Amino acid sequence: MAGPRIAHATLKGPSVVKEIVIASVLGLAAGSVWKMHHWNEQKKTRAFYDLLEKGEISVIAEEE
Numbered sequence: 001m002a003g004p005r006i007a008h009a010t011l012k013g014p015s016v017v018k019e020i021v022i023a024s025v026l027g028l029a030a031g032s033v034w035k036m037h038h039w040n041e042q043k044k045t046r047a048f049y050d051l052l053e054k055g056e057i058s059v060i061a062e063e064e
Helices: 016-054
Strands: none
């Protein structure tokens, strides 16, 4: 005398392997962006000190 059975969608837990893969991809992407930024800043700093060493620029303001 039970009522009709209703099919419910069964929710599975998170896939551990899928989460590890997604986290790894996101981590590598963020690390790559950070590394490229760091290399760019290093290049700017190296260029500044090269110009300073050559005497093309100075950090002391010229007196008028």
